[in-house]
Amino acid sequence: SQQGEEDPQALSIQEGENATMNCSYKTSINNLQWYRQNSGRGLVHLILIRSNEREKHSGRLRVTLDTSKKSSSLLITASRAADTASYFCATESLIQGAQKLVFGQGTRLTINP
Amino acid sequence: ETGVTQTPRHLVMGMTNKKSLKCEQHLGHNAMYWYKQSAKKPLELMFVYSLEERVENNSVPSRFSPECPNSSHLFLHLHTLQPEDSALYLCASSPPQGQGNTGELFFGEGSRLTVL
Numbered sequence: 001s002q003q004g005e006e007d008p009q010a011l012s013i014q015e016g017e018n019a020t021m022n023c024s025y026k027t028s029i030n031n032l033q034w035y036r037q038n039s040g041r042g043l044v045h046l047i048l049i050r051s052n053e054r055e056k057h058s059g060r061l062r063v064t065l066d067t068s069k070k071s072s073s074l075l076i077t078a079s080r081a082a083d084t085a086s087y088f089c090a091t092e093s094l095i096q097g098a099q100k101l102v103f104g105q106g107t108r109l110t111i112n113p
Numbered sequence: 114e115t116g117v118t119q120t121p122r123h124l125v126m127g128m129t130n131k132k133s134l135k136c137e138q139h140l141g142h143n144a145m146y147w148y149k150q151s152a153k154k155p156l157e158l159m160f161v162y163s164l165e166e167r168v169e170n171n172s173v174p175s176r177f178s179p180e181c182p183n184s185s186h187l188f189l190h191l192h193t194l195q196p197e198d199s200a201l202y203l204c205a206s207s208p209p210q211g212q213g214n215t216g217e218l219f220f221g222e223g224s225r226l227t228v229l
Contacts, residue, residue, distance in 0.1 A: 030216075031216055033216065033217060035220075040201070040223070040225070041222055041223065042115065042117075042119075042203060042220035042221050042222045042223050043156075043203065043205075043218075043220040044115070044220070045217035045218065045219070048215060048216050048217060088156070092216060094210070095161060095163070095168050095169055096163050096166075096168040097143065097144060097163040097164065097168075097209070097210055098144035098146070098161050098162070098163040098168055098169070098207065099144065099207050099216060099218065100158065100161060100169060101158070101218055102158065103148075103155050103156040104155055105153075105154070105155045106155070
């Protein structure tokens with residue numbers, strides 16, 4: 001069953017503004033990850049937050065996790081045109097030495113110059 | 114560049130054709146994955162291999178047949194596909210648990226498949 005569900009499905013903002021994307025999930029998690037995908041390309045890992053963490057930063061990225069609400073948010077500050085992409089959250093479970101990631105449908109972010 | 118290479122990048126095939134997608138990594142990873150990405154749908158996990166053993170098969174139709182001959186290579190053999198199988202097929206790999214594993218998957222650029 002689908003785990004992460006992103007909100008909004010599409011977001012369009014002006015360059016320099018902050019972009020916030022939300023993710024909700026249904027079951028217990030080990031960690032939650034965010035990925036980025038440029039159109040027609042592969043996914044690139046952005047950041048991972050563990051279930052015992054509440055907030056994490058990486059450059060212009062800030063991720064929060066609320067396990068009581070089963071939700072996470074990704075904030076991109078001071079957005080740039082190059083941030084235009086789709087962003088996905090993914091929840092992880094372990095399976096015999098491998099990582100099973102279940103992705104949401106993604107948020108399509110457009111940064112207008 | 115993630116170090117995961119997929120070929121071909123684009124493939125057009127008829128419903129009666131047989132073709133294969135290839136994925137290769139030389140990152141020392143021991144787990145490899147196939148995902149399907151269709152328009153307006155979440156990424157669907159198809160198959161998971163750990164140490165060359167298939168550990169997950171998400172109710173994928175038998176017209177998709179995976180093969181993992183060694184930890185560096187993963188194939189997806191395709192036969193008698195349907196037009197609705199047209200999608201972007203993404204391969205990913207991940208390192209062994211522990212050993213500084215951050216939990217992330219490393220994705221290839223994908224193979225865009227069109228079934229006529």
